[in-house]
Amino acid sequence: MKIIVNGKETIIKDNERNMLEALQHIGIEIPNLCYLSEASTFGACRMCLVEVDGKDVVTSCTLSPREGMRIRTNTPEIYELRRGILELILASHDGDCPTCERNGSCKLQKYAEDFGIRKNRFSKNKKNTITDYSSPIVRDNSKCILCGDCVRVCEEIQSVGAIDFAYRGFNSQVVPAFEDGLSLTECVYCGQCVAYCPTGALTFRNDLDELYKALKKKKTVIGMIAPAVRVAIQEEFGLSSDMVMAGRLASFLRMSGFSKVFDVAFAADLVAYEEAYEFKDRLINKKALPQLTSCCPGWVKFVEQFYPDYLENLSSVQSPQQALGSVIKEIYARENGLNKEDIYLVSFMPCTAKKHEAKREELEGLVDLVLTTRELAQMVKTSGMKLKNIVPEPFDRPYGISSQSGLSFGKTGGVLMSVLDVLKDDIHISDVVITEREEGIKIVEALYGEGQTVRGAIVYGLGNVRAIMKEVQAGQLNVDVIEVMACNHGCIGGGGQPYPNDTVTRKERAMSLRDTVGINSINSPIENFYMRELYQKHFGQPLSEKAHHILHTTYKPHRRIAETNIEIMPLPVPETEKTTVKVCLGTSCYAKGSYKILADLIESVKSEEWAKNVEVMGTFCTENCGHSPNVLVGDQLVSEATTEKVIEALKTQIVRT
Amino acid sequence: MPITRNFSKVEEILKKHAYDKKNLIKILLDVQKEYRHLPKDVINYLGVALDLPPAKIYGVGTFYAQFSLKPKGQYAISICDGTACHMQGSTSLLQAIEKEIGIKPGEVTPDLLFSLDQVGCLGACALAPAMVINEEVYGNLTPEEVTRILKNLKERKEA
Numbered sequence: 128m129k130i131i132v133n134g135k136e137t138i139i140k141d142n143e144r145n146m147l148e149a150l151q152h153i154g155i156e157i158p159n160l161c162y163l164s165e166a167s168t169f170g171a172c173r174m175c176l177v178e179v180d181g182k183d184v185v186t187s188c189t190l191s192p193r194e195g196m197r198i199r200t201n202t203p204e205i206y207e208l209r210r211g212i213l214e215l216i217l218a219s220h221d222g223d224c225p226t227c228e229r230n231g232s233c234k235l236q237k238y239a240e241d242f243g244i245r246k247n248r249f250s251k252n253k254k255n256t257i258t259d260y261s262s263p264i265v266r267d268n269s270k271c272i273l274c275g276d277c278v279r280v281c282e283e284i285q286s287v288g289a290i291d292f293a294y295r296g297f298n299s300q301v302v303p304a305f306e307d308g309l310s311l312t313e314c315v316y317c318g319q320c321v322a323y324c325p326t327g328a329l330t331f332r333n334d335l336d337e338l339y340k341a342l343k344k345k346k347t348v349i350g351m352i353a354p355a356v357r358v359a360i361q362e363e364f365g366l367s368s369d370m371v372m373a374g375r376l377a378s379f380l381r382m383s384g385f386s387k388v389f390d391v392a393f394a395a396d397l398v399a400y401e402e403a404y405e406f407k408d409r410l411i412n413k414k415a416l417p418q419l420t421s422c423c424p425g426w427v428k429f430v431e432q433f434y435p436d437y438l439e440n441l442s443s444v445q446s447p448q449q450a451l452g453s454v455i456k457e458i459y460a461r462e463n464g465l466n467k468e469d470i471y472l473v474s475f476m477p478c479t480a481k482k483h484e485a486k487r488e489e490l491e492g493l494v495d496l497v498l499t500t501r502e503l504a505q506m507v508k509t510s511g512m513k514l515k516n517i518v519p520e521p522f523d524r525p526y527g528i529s530s531q532s533g534l535s536f537g538k539t540g541g542v543l544m545s546v547l548d549v550l551k552d553d554i555h556i557s558d559v560v561i562t563e564r565e566e567g568i569k570i571v572e573a574l575y576g577e578g579q580t581v582r583g584a585i586v587y588g589l590g591n592v593r594a595i596m597k598e599v600q601a602g603q604l605n606v607d608v609i610e611v612m613a614c615n616h617g618c619i620g621g622g623g624q625p626y627p628n629d630t631v632t633r634k635e636r637a638m639s640l641r642d643t644v645g646i647n648s649i650n651s652p653i654e655n656f657y658m659r660e661l662y663q664k665h666f667g668q669p670l671s672e673k674a675h676h677i678l679h680t681t682y683k684p685h686r687r688i689a690e691t692n693i694e695i696m697p698l699p700v701p702e703t704e705k706t707t708v709k710v711c712l713g714t715s716c717y718a719k720g721s722y723k724i725l726a727d728l729i730e731s732v733k734s735e736e737w738a739k740n741v742e743v744m745g746t747f748c749t750e751n752c753g754h755s756p757n758v759l760v761g762d763q764l765v766s767e768a769t770t771e772k773v774i775e776a777l778k779t780q781i782v783r784t
Numbered sequence: 785m786p787i788t789r790n791f792s793k794v795e796e797i798l799k800k801h802a803y804d805k806k807n808l809i810k811i812l813l814d815v816q817k818e819y820r821h822l823p824k825d826v827i828n829y830l831g832v833a834l835d836l837p838p839a840k841i842y843g844v845g846t847f848y849a850q851f852s853l854k855p856k857g858q859y860a861i862s863i864c865d866g867t868a869c870h871m872q873g874s875t876s877l878l879q880a881i882e883k884e885i886g887i888k889p890g891e892v893t894p895d896l897l898f899s900l901d902q903v904g905c906l907g908a909c910a911l912a913p914a915m916v917i918n919e920e921v922y923g924n925l926t927p928e929e930v931t932r933i934l935k936n937l938k939e940r941k942e943a
């Protein structure tokens with residue numbers, strides 16, 4: 128299609144989604160503060176104005192290109208309007224750039240600079256400010272420009288919807304339900320909102336101080352670096368991708384006081400190996416299929432909240448971060464005469480959800496600190512050392528070598544393909560075919576054994592997973608294993624990665640990771656000598672008791688709503704004189720008819736003599752969703768409850784008191 | 785009487801609107817009518833029943849002026865503090881109200897009889913200073929007048 132841009136005839140593609148992208152593709156970057164090519168168009172900031180056919184000035188993100196359109200991108204009027212918008216935003220913005228996590232990478236700051244805004248015609252009108260430090264995701268609404276990117280990412284891409292617009296007009300805010308902290312919501316800490324927020328309103332908790340504290344205490348500080356970190360950190364320094372980055376980082380950490388630096392890709396080999404045999408066992412015995420991968424803590428929390436019936440499908444093998452933590456604290460420490468309390472283990476990750484994972488009650492104490500790629504970059508910057516000048520050194524042994532499989536955990540497909548790789552000779556996998564069903568969803572098919580078929584799905588983005596799970600639940604999609612990465616394109620797009628963290632950048636990282644993987648001469652986890660040695664010396668076989676003890680974990684349903692007690696028919700008498708019955712009204716139980724039980728109980732309490740000292744309450748999830756509906760009678764949990772069962776339990780308790 | 789709910793009303797409302805999330809606003813209007821506000825429990829309950837994130841329902845609930853997140857009294861008083869009313873002494877009216885029923889703007893009396901809100905221009909500037917109780921507009925007010933109106937409402941309740 129031909130259009131005229133700033134007086135010059137220009138050819139653009141016929142299928143451009145909108146004028147903003149069309150212009151971008153011919154080299155004109157229209158300023159914008161609410162456009163996200165990955166989500167729906169919002170059209171609210173009005174920064175992306177262009178003039179059409181010599182008259183109207185309209186937003187280019189909502190404009191469909193038409194043959195012969197005459198576009199001007201840079202008129203005095205547009206310049207004035209854009210400046211006005213920026214001044215208005217800045218008037219109600221916190222504006223404390225030097226102390227902001229996004230200083231230097233903020234889009235608002237960049238435009239203020241580009242447009243040379245030095246003083247503001249509008250007077251400062253600070254909005255009510257909400258800050259939230261309750262989780263690894265930090266919110267500061269005084270820096271929010273209401274672009275809605277986070278809301279659309281969380282709802283459309285991740286299908287979580289933990290945050291949304293509330294109030295209206297000048298009072299508008301982006302907040303979780305009831306303005307609670309994110310830790311009380313369904314947020315899975317994937318940090319995708321952080322990845323797309325143009326300002327410092329959504330960031331992650333910076334924990335670098337904790338590291339310096341540990342170094343000061345002269346603990347034995349051990350580091351470990353995830354695959355996705357080494358292919359992204361160079362962006363923070365304006366360097367091009369660098370195949371020996373991992374070695375430079377290992378060397379840098381040693382110079383900074385770390386006693387050992389290990390490779391998380393080693394642990395990825397270990398996890399792939401263990402998980403492969405777990406899969407083989409399930410595949411052959413046809414149990415708990417499809418197996419769901421468990422390397423991504425964002426996805427794990429998602430399952431615990433939204434698919435409690437599938438918890439047994441989750442691989443019980445820990446994520447590489449935790450598995451290595453476990454090996455270091457339980458095996459390495461002993462072998463090297465160290466007290467595990469004296470080891471301070473720091474994991475460098477692309478991921479914000481890993482900060483949460485390390486603090487999960489089942490896993491706490493293994494990894495002491497999780498720092499993101501951006502925090503590591505900050506360490507390098509403050510050290511004054513030039514990354515490019517640091518001579519690369521190998522990771523420490525024994526957890527320092529990895530195969531192509533382990534390294535590829537950093538991007539989508541890595542885990543599932545590694546699992547197949549491990550089992551290749553064992554169950555004779557052949558004829559592997561991968562088809563891309565749509566962006567973010569791949570289907571893998573292969574033959575195994577004597578001509579049987581094994582099928583798997585590789586999915587990223589939790590919204591995509593929700594669609595896939597729906598098909599699985601409805602029996603429309605038949606797969607034996609599903610690999611899930613919460614973040615689009617996998618961990619290379621994690622919430623702790625450098626900015627910009629958009630699709631274009633993620634694809635570049637994927638290329639760089641592909642190359643890093645390609646030059647590794649160890650193909651499969653099976654060839655990883657040190658990993659095999661771990662089995663020989665300690666675990667024996669995969670899935671052995673010892674392997675279970677060190678490498679596996681457990682999951683439990685996770686309530687979506689923090690609130691636990693709902694007053695339904697309060698009985699204002701002392702605890703000792705009443706029996707409380709609490710009906711679960713959470714998603715699973717509600718779906719299985721818990722409301723009916725509640726209604727029956729209310730009826731009994733109202734009309735029947737024996738029940739006069741019964742207090743009826745509700746709760747949102749007793750975290751036993753697999754056996755819903757659940758009712759708590761006093762402290763006794765009645766699962767798979769019916770009205771009759773509950774009344775029986777109630778009567779026995781009343782007799783006792 | 786404490787606010788109790790057994791969700792049977794909520795279930796009725798949900799049934800009426802076919803448990804369809806597209807009817808969220810209508811559902812919330814009915815909930816608002818039933819409880820004179822959107823109770824937190826009910827928002828969570830709707831989140832479960834309609835398969836919607838509570839943040840979304842909260843967003844809708846705070847966006848429209850028809851909804852209130854805090855309980856509203858049987859008599860919901862809105863006292864105007866727009867420019868005209870302010871100039872005509874709305875502050876002294878507010879003091880009179882606070883004295884009579886003991887609550888500040890944004891609060892509800894413990895018996896749920898009155899709630900008080902301060903609002904910008906009610907569109908009744910000719911009658912400044914003005915207030916609205918439920919749908920009724922009272923204009924050209926004095927503190928004495930306000931006290932009398934509130935006393936009347938209290939008596940009506942007791943009778």
Ligand code: SF4
Binds near residue numbers: 313315316
């Ligand atoms: S971290 Fe993920 S789940 Fe949480 S609010 Fe951000 S996008 Fe949503």
Ligand code: SF4
Binds near residue numbers: 276325
């Ligand atoms: S928090 Fe960030 S992404 Fe979300 S609306 Fe505000 S500025 Fe936009």
Ligand code: SF4
Binds near residue numbers: 317424612613619620
């Ligand atoms: S995909 Fe990777 S970076 Fe993203 S939440 Fe999961 S583990 Fe973290």
Ligand code: FES
Binds near residue numbers: 162170172173175188
């Ligand atoms: S980018 Fe077009 S209106 Fe915001």
Ligand code: FES
Binds near residue numbers: 715716753757
């Ligand atoms: S919904 Fe989780 S136990 Fe009822």
Ligand code: FES
Binds near residue numbers: 866910
């Ligand atoms: S200022 Fe009070 S009604 Fe207009």
